[in-house]
Amino acid sequence: MTATTVISCLLPLASTVTLAFAGERMGPRASTLIGVGSVGLAALATAWTLLTYSGASQGVTLWTWVAVDDFQPTIGLTVNRLSLLMMAIITGVGFLIHLFAAWYMAGEVGITRFYAWMNLFVFSMLILVLADNLLLLFLGWEGVGLCSYGLIGYYYQHEANNWAAFKAFIVTRIGDVFLALGMFLIFVKLGTLDIGQVLDQAPQVWAEGSATANIAALLILGGALGKSAQVPLHTWLPDAMAGPTPVSALIHAATMVTAGVYLIARLNGLFLLAPDVLLLVGVIGAVSLLLAAFAALAQTDIKRVLAYSTMSQIGYMFVALGVGAFDAAIFHLTTHAFFKALLFLSAGSVIISCHHEQEMGRLGGLWRKLPVAYAGFIVGGAALVALPLISAGFFSKDEILWQAMAADQIGLLLAGLLGAVLTGLYTVRLILGIFHGEPGSDHARQPEPGRNPVTHHLPLIVLAALSTFLGAWLYSGLGELFPPAPGENSETSHTLLQVLATGAVVAGLALAGWLFVMRRQWLHSVAGKGAGARCWALLNRAWGFDALFKWGLVRPWQWLVRGLRFDFINRGMNLLALIARAGNAGLVRTQNGRMRTYACVMVLGVTVILISLVLTSGGGT
């Protein structure tokens, strides 16, 4: 069993190495075959691991990485229910996305580079979830960040894409610094980086709510915020949509951005020692989910709508973490991976069919011409708004809201319910904007639908099936891995919450139908001028966080740098050099090699000496 785990890790790595060394010599067909095939085999190996899994937590240590006195981190993998579930999502959903990419990326230049990065990403992500110590986890953590950078900047000929890649890399790096500091603190205080030992020893060393435990949890939360695009380190995610759509589906929706949720769930014992920080996790999640849901209402690029909805859904996961319902967070992570991958791939299908058109205003009226993508959007959208009983999203989101209610966090519950209404609004707006109404451009009038049954239809159909209640049934819970959630022995009525959640969803959909179908003209006129237009601009820029950071951090820094470059001390130093240069230039002129000048200067000198002698002796003789 451990052998198959290691194999599923090594297959993508081997493929990356092959593709990287072969470079563009390898043709696009061979690159695609190796790139998709390796992840497919990894998925098979993972499936075998799952089938033979006994249910016990197992570790396999490959070798010792570093050995310095007490500091002995290993290259070791932990196989438990959580890491296996993450493995299954990464290789399973990852394989479907790779398969779709074979359709999406056909004819692009640099296919080999694309698959090399994608496979390296799968490898790094597997290392992240399987690592048995924080240092190896950090290696995977940085690896996925690097691959994210490389893939956002995939179309590197456009300058804007490179800036987006820089932004994603730098903003997540801020979070990573916090995570590294948290690791240092844990090692200094607990003397180990092994996650199992950290969770064992932390309660013995730190009292609940002690300052050090709070600081350690806060630092790790900082890392999670950067990676999972939560307020305030969330600004990179919408710009990250510059990458190819399969990249957005795999990295910026299904797997990498949920790494923060995974990290907090994995280190749950540490966060339980810091209840205040855990509550902060929930509050940040609630704030993020509302901010992002409002911002998603006012986007015109379909991928940006999906990006903000990803932030919003991760906000739900953070709310679940915040009330101590780790199982519910992982449940939503799983269903979200299914339906958000489906939505992104369907969006990719629309984008390619309409010749790289992704502005909502230039699409429209496509539902009859692109039936597969339409079905994907309907099923994925239903799961996103958590349509009761038939969608996967309902079961997981309902679980989160119920846990929030059982934990008596009424504020978080209300935020979640309001978020559900907003989700309904922006989802309906997105689907209506793409598939209904009048086509906005020639590209939308003559789309070329994807026809390949294996690389185009199959991933969409499988993900659509997983986005219905079937996907929710697959999730069997993580059992004893997490401490009991607040809802476990609670008397709170689950039925009441289900009615409330259903009410929120129906309210959202009804409001959306009324606004976007019945009162369409009125909405246009309101958003077009005056306060409505200002409101639209504010939401379109996602509450102006980019401008805030630009004027609050980047510009002052640039001013400081400019000031330091011309600082007065430096000027003083330069003055000395200037004097030396001027003196040099003057003295050089005297050495001109002309006898007469030398003679004149000598006479002048003698005259001066004589005159001064006469004057000082006062003509006394």
Added chain:
Amino acid sequence: MNGIPMEHGLMLAAILFTLGLAGLMLRRSMLFVLMSLEIMLNATGLAFIVGSTAWNQPDGQAMFLLVITLAAAEASVGLALMIQLYQRFHSLKLDNVSRMRG
């Protein structure tokens, strides 16, 4: 000889010295520069003679002998240099022989 006052003799020496100095500073040809130097040396020799005659001291005469020896040595070195200069540059213009770029 006693009929001439010392001031006249010294004045003549000063005029000769100034003439020599002016020639040294103004002349471009090395030949004239050397001649100006001779004039300056002889002016100092004249000043010694005038002084020793006026105060009846033999030291000034002895100094004049030294000055003449010095002038002879200076003239031989200076002429040798001048021949070298002419062979190298085919010119006696001192301004032309500077190779410095200052």
